[in-house]
Amino acid sequence: MGAHVVEDSRLNPSSPGYVLRDIAPGGLVRVVVPGGLVRLPPATRVIVCENPSVLEAATDELIPDCPALICTDGMPSNTALDLVAGLAAATDEITVRADIDDAGFVVVDQLLTAAPAATTWRYDVGTYLGHLGMTITGHQSVGMDTLRDLYEEHRVSIHEVALLTTLIDDLSHPRSW
Numbered sequence: 083m084g085a086h087v088v089e090d091s092r093l094n095p096s097s098p099g100y101v102l103r104d105i106a107p108g109g110l111v112r113v114v115v116p117g118g119l120v121r122l123p124p125a126t127r128v129i130v131c132e133n134p135s136v137l138e139a140a141t142d143e144l145i146p147d148c149p150a151l152i153c154t155d156g157m158p159s160n161t162a163l164d165l166v167a168g169l170a171a172a173t174d175e176i177t178v179r180a181d182i183d184d185a186g187f188v189v190v191d192q193l194l195t196a197a198p199a200a201t202t203w204r205y206d207v208g209t210y211l212g213h214l215g216m217t218i219t220g221h222q223s224v225g226m227d228t229l230r231d232l233y234e235e236h237r238v239s240i241h242e243v244a245l246l247t248t249l250i251d252d253l254s255h256p257r258s259w
Contacts, residue, residue, distance in 0.1 A: 126150050126173050126174070126175075127149065127150065127173075127174075127175040127176075127177060127256055127257075128150045128151075128152065128166075128169050128173055128175065128176050128177070129149060129150060129151050129152070129177045129178075129203060129253065129256070130151075130152045130153075130154065130166060130176065130177065130178040130179070130193055130200075131151065131152070131153050131154070131178075131179055131180070131242060131249070132153070132154050132155070132156060132179070132180035132181055132186060132189050132242060133153070133155075133180075133181065133241065133242040133243060134153050134155050135242065135243050135246060136151075136153065136242050136243075136246065136249055136250075137151060137153035139246055139249075139250050140250060140253050143250055143254075144250070144253055144254055148253070149253055149256045151253070152165065152166065152169075154180075154189060154193075156185070156189070157185070157188065157189060157192070158189060158192050158193060158196075163192060163193070163195075163196040164196075166178075166193055166196040166197050166200075167196040167197060169197070170196065170197035170198075170199065170200065175201070176193075176197040176199070176200035176201075177200065177201050177202070177203040178190055178193040178194065178197070178200050178201075178202055178203065178205070179202060179203040179204055179205040179242065179249075180193075180205065180242070181239060181240065181241045181242055182205065182209075182210055182229070182233060182239060182240040182241075183233070183239035183240070183241070186205075186239075187230060187233075190202065190205060190226075202226070203249075203252070203259070204245060204248065204249065204252065205229070206224060206229060207224045207225075207228050207229050207232060208224065209240070209245070210229055210232055210233065210240060211232065213238075213240045213244065213245075214236060214238060
């Protein structure tokens with residue numbers, strides 16, 4: 083198992099444009115960084131997603147200013163989890179998301195275990211209910227347990243690609259959410 087560093091000249095050298103794609107669980111990792119080496123400032127938000135479509139759209143639409151983004155390509159490999167844990171120790175903020183489905187809950191649980199202080203990104207009751215055309219009622223909790231309960235009740239999966247426009251908009255303004 084190893085890592086390959088690939089330089090992408092389209093990245094703005096002043097951008098925290100750090101992109102990792104885990105090609106296969108336990109397999110090779112592609113890292114795209116300016117100059118082949120990353121030193122993220124402590125206040126850098128590192129964003130983790132599950133679906134390579136988010137990574138691809140972000141790099142296509144946001145280069146040269148793509149934010150720090152990691153894609154697990156499904157279930158995170160040990161390499162990806164180690165990277166997230168290391169980054170959590172080195173930066174102030176890790177934000178994670180995955181599909182809202184059975185596998186996605188496992189992905190988010192693994193990422194939150196690797197980075198216990200991480201927050202979730204559009205992985206919440208409001209996003210889920212909004213996708214279903216519903217709203218949060220006054221008595222509803224908005225935590226992860228409520229999201230799981232709502233998913234179990236409705237059994238409607240929300241894949242990251244269904245939210246792609248919103249996610250890319252968020253990534254284009256990473257400090258606004």
